[in-house]
Amino acid sequence: MLAFLGSFGDILANGPLYQSTFRLAAILVFAAAGEWVAERAGTINISVEAMLLGGHFATAIAYTQTSNFAFSLFVGAIAGIFVSSFQAYLSHYLNADQFGIGLTLNILLLGLVAFLEPNFDLSTKLAGEVKVPLLYDIPILGPAMFGQRWPMYLVYAVVPLSWWLLMRTKWGLEVRAVGEDPQAADVTGIHVNARRRHAILYTGFIAGLGGGVYLLGQVGRFESGNIGGKGIIAIAAVIFGGWTLRGAVAGCILFGYVDALRLNLPNIVGHDFNAQLLAALPFLATIVVMLIFAKHTRQPASLARPFIRGLK
Amino acid sequence: MSATSTAKRDRIELIALYVVTIVAAFVIAAILVNTSGGSWSKAVEAMVNGAFKNPGRWGETLRRAAPLLIVAAGSAIAAKAGIINIGQEGQVLIGATGAAFIMTKIHPGSPLMLILGVLLGMLAGAAWAGISALLYYWRRVPVVLSTLLLVYLSSQITGYTMTRKFLLLEVIEGSPTKIQNSAKTAVDSRLGIMHIFGNNVPLTVPIAIIFAVGVAYMLAHSVWGFRLKMLGLNPRTAQRAGVSHVRFGTMALLTSGAAAGLAGSLMLATGESNYRASSGFAASVGWDGLLVALVARNNPYASIPVALAFACLHTGSNFLAAAGVESVLVDVIRGLLVLALFIPPAVSELRKKRRVLATLTERA
Numbered sequence: 001m002l003a004f005l006g007s008f009g010d011i012l013a014n015g016p017l018y019q020s021t022f023r024l025a026a027i028l029v030f031a032a033a034g035e036w037v038a039e040r041a042g043t044i045n046i047s048v049e050a051m052l053l054g055g056h057f058a059t060a061i062a063y064t065q066t067s068n069f070a071f072s073l074f075v076g077a078i079a080g081i082f083v084s085s086f087q088a089y090l091s092h093y094l095n096a097d098q099f100g101i102g103l104t105l106n107i108l109l110l111g112l113v114a115f116l117e118p119n120f121d122l123s124t125k126l127a128g129e130v131k132v133p134l135l136y137d138i139p140i141l142g143p144a145m146f147g148q149r150w151p152m153y154l155v156y157a158v159v160p161l162s163w164w165l166l167m168r169t170k171w172g173l174e175v176r177a178v179g180e181d182p183q184a185a186d187v188t189g190i191h192v193n194a195r196r197r198h199a200i201l202y203t204g205f206i207a208g209l210g211g212g213v214y215l216l217g218q219v220g221r222f223e224s225g226n227i228g229g230k231g232i233i234a235i236a237a238v239i240f241g242g243w244t245l246r247g248a249v250a251g252c253i254l255f256g257y258v259d260a261l262r263l264n265l266p267n268i269v270g271h272d273f274n275a276q277l278l279a280a281l282p283f284l285a286t287i288v289v290m291l292i293f294a295k296h297t298r299q300p301a302s303l304a305r306p307f308i309r310g311l312k
Numbered sequence: 313m314s315a316t317s318t319a320k321r322d323r324i325e326l327i328a329l330y331v332v333t334i335v336a337a338f339v340i341a342a343i344l345v346n347t348s349g350g351s352w353s354k355a356v357e358a359m360v361n362g363a364f365k366n367p368g369r370w371g372e373t374l375r376r377a378a379p380l381l382i383v384a385a386g387s388a389i390a391a392k393a394g395i396i397n398i399g400q401e402g403q404v405l406i407g408a409t410g411a412a413f414i415m416t417k418i419h420p421g422s423p424l425m426l427i428l429g430v431l432l433g434m435l436a437g438a439a440w441a442g443i444s445a446l447l448y449y450w451r452r453v454p455v456v457l458s459t460l461l462l463v464y465l466s467s468q469i470t471g472y473t474m475t476r477k478f479l480l481l482e483v484i485e486g487s488p489t490k491i492q493n494s495a496k497t498a499v500d501s502r503l504g505i506m507h508i509f510g511n512n513v514p515l516t517v518p519i520a521i522i523f524a525v526g527v528a529y530m531l532a533h534s535v536w537g538f539r540l541k542m543l544g545l546n547p548r549t550a551q552r553a554g555v556s557h558v559r560f561g562t563m564a565l566l567t568s569g570a571a572a573g574l575a576g577s578l579m580l581a582t583g584e585s586n587y588r589a590s591s592g593f594a595a596s597v598g599w600d601g602l603l604v605a606l607v608a609r610n611n612p613y614a615s616i617p618v619a620l621a622f623a624c625l626h627t628g629s630n631f632l633a634a635a636g637v638e639s640v641l642v643d644v645i646r647g648l649l650v651l652a653l654f655i656p657p658a659v660s661e662l663r664k665k666r667r668v669l670a671t672l673t674e675r676a
Contacts, residue, residue: 044454044456044457046398046456046457046460086651090651090654090655090658094654094655094658094659094661094662095658095661095662096654096655096658097606097654099396099398099456100606100650100654101651101654103398103599103602103603103606104603104606104647104650104651104654105647105651107599107603107643107646107647108643108644108646108647108648108650108651109647110643111640111641111642111643111644111646111647112643112644112647114638114640114643115344115348115638115640115641115643115644116344116348118348118638119347119348119349228464229461229464232457232460232461232464233461235457236457236461239453239454239457274472274475276468276469276471276472276475276591277468277472279468279471280464280465280468280469280472283461283462283464283465283468284465286461287443287447287458287461287462287465290447290451290453290458291447291450291451291453294447294451294452294453295450295451295452297452299452304454304456308665
């Protein structure tokens with residue numbers, strides 16, 4: 001029993017665990033901060049997975065060509081917007097089924113990346129580490145939150161940006177109105193489907209950037225399997241957070257922690273766990289967490305309902 | 313303009329749009345092949361050879377098409393009820409794993425073993441989809457999300473059963489158990505294979521067609537199908553008419569999961585990956601089947617040719633490597649093709665709507 005408690009203490013006081021929690025949560029936060037906006041506009045945007053992958057891949061290509069970190073991240077964001085434009089225009093201009101489009105984009109992009117990858121001699125590396133003075137010295141959390149490679153710090157910008165855009169601008173008010181009651185919004189002169197498209201394009205921008213940050217700030221080397229399901233977990237985080245941004249971020253941290261636990265648990269406890277069960281842990285945890293917490297939230301009233309004028 | 317000529321023009325427009333988008337999808341794919349150093353004409357030739365021209369290949373294509381059709385018909389059931397189940401890939405895999413338990417472990421002798429195995433496979437697929445139903449009706453977790461999450465989980469769970477001897481890991485005396493798959497299924501539990509003109513056509517092909525036609529008939533002509541349709545079109549009206557959302561929604565989800573499980577267990581019974589289950593066993597049958605249903609707009613009859621086309625792409629891709637093109641090209645083509653098939657009906661709807669609005673404003 002004592003040994004068990006001791007190892008429990010090891011887990012709680014383990015510095016590297018918090019560092020990898022931050023890194024793994026960061027990519028989820030990028031995806032979730034974008035997805036949150038899209039869902040408040042009324043779209044469950046499952047192609048956020050494809051947007052992450054698009055950004056991830058485009059950043060790798062751009063970095064291989066230019067060796068410029070900032071420019072590569074920019075290219076990643078543009079690639080994210082490009083992927084999201086398909087989702088946006090097909091599902092909210094042509095009114096094709098949003099889930100069908102999202103799923104197809106996910107499959108298409110995975111194939112496209114696998115097909116194109118051998119043509120590029122991809123070589124990327126991690127960006128430089130920046131330790132924020134003073135804040136870095138906070139015990140345990142300091143190194144985790146303020147001792148990362150510099151692209152990771154963009155996460156501190158995208159969360160307030162998403163919040164400000166959606167909660168403090170006229171555009172954001174309209175986007176929220178469109179997600180709650182599109183008919184009413186339409187009557188007041190808001191272009192419902194345009195707002196929904198904007199929200200999805202914004203998701204693409206943030207998620208593409210996130211895919212790039214994940215490459216240059218965390219993994220360092222491109223592999224098409226790097227993203228594998230992270231977008232889906234980010235969607236779960238948005239739902240877990242009851243469609244509030246702070247809840248979504250909390251969800252990302254929780255799921256990031258579980259993911260970090262998966263990577264670090266064998267080292268900390270010194271016991272070999274079954275590889276498959278460990279790999280299943282983030283998804284299993286997501287489902288269990290949803291089962292416990294998902295009930296008492298209120299979703300945007302028109303979530304996943306297409307808007308066609310004259311049809312209710 | 314008279315109504316009939318408008319309808320005729322609409323139909324011609326729709327067909328023209330289909331032709332344009334499909335051709336565009338293939339042109340994009342051809343450009344991709346050529347820019348990556350391949351030759352598109354060789355790629356096409358290889359795919360035609362792989363899909364039906366070479367000896368024994370059209371049998372392979374039919375073998376691939378059958379489970380796609382079963383999965384697609386199952387997806388149509390859920391979709392009719394307005395439930396978006398996109399976790400077929402996981403349900404196929406879990407179904408095959410469930411069937412493997414009976415087919416490799418328990419030996420009641422033929423043909424009971426086959427029947428029991430398939431039944432357990434269907435049950436496993438249904439249970440896997442049932443988790444999503446539970447999450448939705450009890451906790452309001454969107455079915456789209458939970459079914460997707462369960463896909464990721466399913467391959468890990470199946471992988472786990474392949475690492476433990478008391479579960480499914482094949483035990484070979486004196487050899488290291490590195491390759492993680494199940495033992496071969498018992499001979500009793502295998503489904504017959506017809507030999508037609510040098511092609512091996514498994515019995516899943518007629519089963520799949522009967523299943524698809526049965527589903528189409530039930531959806532169109534039975535009370536059950538009518539209730540599902542009512543639920544999908546307007547849940548509130550359905551509830552007032554005594555069609556319980558929970559009961560019929562759950563049932564639709566379970567049925568579509570069972571269909572995916574059926575596809576998985578029949579694949580195992582007819583010798584997919586040499587009668588062995590493994591964590592990669594589903595081989596995109598679930599995803600493909602779902603896309604078939606989406607493209608066929610949840611019409612089981614229309615799913616038959618679409619499933620055949622998708623199967624051709626798959627079997628054709630096996631010959632691509634020899635032509636110097638990566639076989640993942642097919643994933644790209646399939647994705648582009650599905651996007652291409654989404655566009656025409658949506659465009660034609662949009663135009664129709666605009667025309668109606670225009671006549672309304674004219675009258676006003």
